[in-house]
Amino acid sequence: MPPHPRWIVTTDDSRPIGQVATELRRLGFRVENVMSAIGSITGQASPAVAASARHVAGVTDVEPDAPIDIGPPEADQ
Amino acid sequence: MGSKKKEKARNLSASCGIDELLIAAIERGDDSMQTGRYLVTYRENAVAEGTKAMKSQGLKVADTRDFAGQAMTVEDVGDADIVNFAECGVALLGGDAAEAHGLTTASTSEGDGAIEAVEPEYFVFADGGDYMRGFLAATQTINRDLGGSDTALLDPDQDVDAEVLGATWGLRACAVPTSPRSGQGIKVAVLDTGGDLRHPDFAGRIIVSQSFVGQPVQDAHGHGTHCIGTACGPKSPPGTTPRYGIGYGTSIYIGKVLTNQGSGSTASVLAGLNWAIANRCQVISMSLGSRSPVQSAYTAAGAAALRVGCLVVAAAGNENRPTGAPANSPTIMAVASVDQNLSKSSFSNHTKIEIAAPGRDVFSSLPMPRRYGTLSGTSMATPHVAGCAALWAQTSASLRGMALWRHLQARARRLPQPANLVGAGLVQAPPPVAITRPPR
Numbered sequence: 001m002p003p004h005p006r007w008i009v010t011t012d013d014s015r016p017i018g019q020v021a022t023e024l025r026r027l028g029f030r031v032e033n034v035m036s037a038i039g040s041i042t043g044q045a046s047p048a049v050a051a052s053a054r055h056v057a058g059v060t061d062v063e064p065d066a067p068i069d070i071g072p073p074e075a076d077q
Numbered sequence: 078m079g080s081k082k083k084e085k086a087r088n089l090s091a092s093c094g095i096d097e098l099l100i101a102a103i104e105r106g107d108d109s110m111q112t113g114r115y116l117v118t119y120r121e122n123a124v125a126e127g128t129k130a131m132k133s134q135g136l137k138v139a140d141t142r143d144f145a146g147q148a149m150t151v152e153d154v155g156d157a158d159i160v161n162f163a164e165c166g167v168a169l170l171g172g173d174a175a176e177a178h179g180l181t182t183a184s185t186s187e188g189d190g191a192i193e194a195v196e197p198e199y200f201v202f203a204d205g206g207d208y209m210r211g212f213l214a215a216t217q218t219i220n221r222d223l224g225g226s227d228t229a230l231l232d233p234d235q236d237v238d239a240e241v242l243g244a245t246w247g248l249r250a251c252a253v254p255t256s257p258r259s260g261q262g263i264k265v266a267v268l269d270t271g272g273d274l275r276h277p278d279f280a281g282r283i284i285v286s287q288s289f290v291g292q293p294v295q296d297a298h299g300h301g302t303h304c305i306g307t308a309c310g311p312k313s314p315p316g317t318t319p320r321y322g323i324g325y326g327t328s329i330y331i332g333k334v335l336t337n338q339g340s341g342s343t344a345s346v347l348a349g350l351n352w353a354i355a356n357r358c359q360v361i362s363m364s365l366g367s368r369s370p371v372q373s374a375y376t377a378a379g380a381a382a383l384r385v386g387c388l389v390v391a392a393a394g395n396e397n398r399p400t401g402a403p404a405n406s407p408t409i410m411a412v413a414s415v416d417q418n419l420s421k422s423s424f425s426n427h428t429k430i431e432i433a434a435p436g437r438d439v440f441s442s443l444p445m446p447r448r449y450g451t452l453s454g455t456s457m458a459t460p461h462v463a464g465c466a467a468l469w470a471q472t473s474a475s476l477r478g479m480a481l482w483r484h485l486q487a488r489a490r491r492l493p494q495p496a497n498l499v500g501a502g503l504v505q506a507p508p509p510v511a512i513t514r515p516p517r
Binding site for chain 1: 340341345346355365381385394396402
């Protein structure tokens with residue numbers, strides 16, 4: 001089975017981020033990093049689990065992880 | 078490296094400042110580059126179990142999660158023996174506690190419950206030769222703090238060949254050479270492809286570094302080293318090399334969030350941001366981007382940064398299209414590039430732009446043996462803003478976060494082009510201050 005995609009969960013200050021992470025784990029979300037300084041949680045999950053994560057209290061958004069780089073060729077002559 | 082010295086570490090709690098650790102190392106006559114503290118790696122998902130085991134041994138445990146917004150520095154934890162960085166699965170263990178509880182490397186068996194490894198922590202400096210310069214900086218700081226005179230000590234910032242040999246066009250455009258500020262005391266994080274930790278131009282600088290991409294921090298790409306050079310490079314590079322660095326007195330935080338191929342993902346960039354904010358870096362520079370529309374995670378991270386007095390600046394992007402993520406977030410300052418004629422570079426993105434800076438034909442450091450090189454992009458403009466932000470932040474403790482953002486815009490040099498291309502204008506360094514002496 002291929003690995004599940006990675007997601008970025010954004011939380012608000014309505015509850016401790018650790019509680020949100022615990023609830024995500026309960027849903028089957030494989031939590032990789034709980035970043036309390038910025039209110040983000042990253043981890044892997046099926047699209048269905050990611051969709052249900054949106055309804056967890058304290059979660060404001062769930063976005064797919066996206067590639068990022070130093071920009072197109074002109075950035076590096 | 079790897080010296081097996083057995084001298085007892087003195088007063089090395091987990092919360093020791095770098096200066097204290099350096100002094101203790103001098104006192105020990107220890108040239109192993111070890112700080113005297115240890116890094117404990119917990120097994121996956123075993124942070125709670127490991128912490129419990131530490132507490133049961135009578136160790137005082139502090140946790141980054143106990144601090145509001147996790148915005149703590151190691152120095153903030155008081156007399157704790159061990160500091161948990163739970164989000165990383167790592168803890169920092171004071172030398173005294175490690176010895177008292179038999180938790181040094183040799184005594185920890187491999188199959189030991191929740192603990193995966195206990196390793197010595199090492200000082201990170203740019204080069205072998207700067208170890209002593211780092212010591213000198215530390216001893217001088219401490220001597221000054223104790224009320225002593227520092228005249229008897231060598232000044233590590235004193236240049237033997239301080240003759241001004243010119244500066245890059247970018248630094249001149251930003252009025253950096255005439256600025257009396259160095260960014261001393263300001264932490265600048267550059268989240269990029271890492272940095273050349275052995276570059277001779279950074280000898281003597283204390284550098285804190287962390288990788289978030291599973292590769293060593295050492296920059297095999299060059300982009301990160303170039304950006305660090307502009308934001309934090311030296312006042313007087315050797316020989317006939319022009320000055321190319323702005324915040325020559327800053328503390329450099331290198332977060333490797335892009336691989337040596339120059340790529341990463343939102344997850345690695347956020348991990349770097351989290352680290353830089355937790356370390357309270359007043360200025361965080363990100364020369365990276367994507368075509369993505371606004372991402373909530375970046376907006377939340379930028380807001381978290383501003384709340385604790387950190388400012389995140391990011392490259393608008395190089396595709397002459399609307400600014401992409403993360404610079405398109407309203408809580409992150411988007412930087413456009415201008416050419417030497419001070420008009421927007423053809424490649425520079427537009428629409429959501431806060432400020433502009435030199436980004437065409439920018440000369441800066443590259444990993445050895447290349448040493449220097451010229452690159453173009455909003456990636457090169459961004460560290461000009463980060464460097465100038467550090468100089469401004471040095472002028473007043475009130476210039477932090479949103480106040481620093483607004484000040485940079487207010488003091489920018491106005492440009493003829495509209496704000497959707499160049500924002501508030503060209504970033505400027507703080508000008509010289511007229512010193513008036515009281516009459517005798």
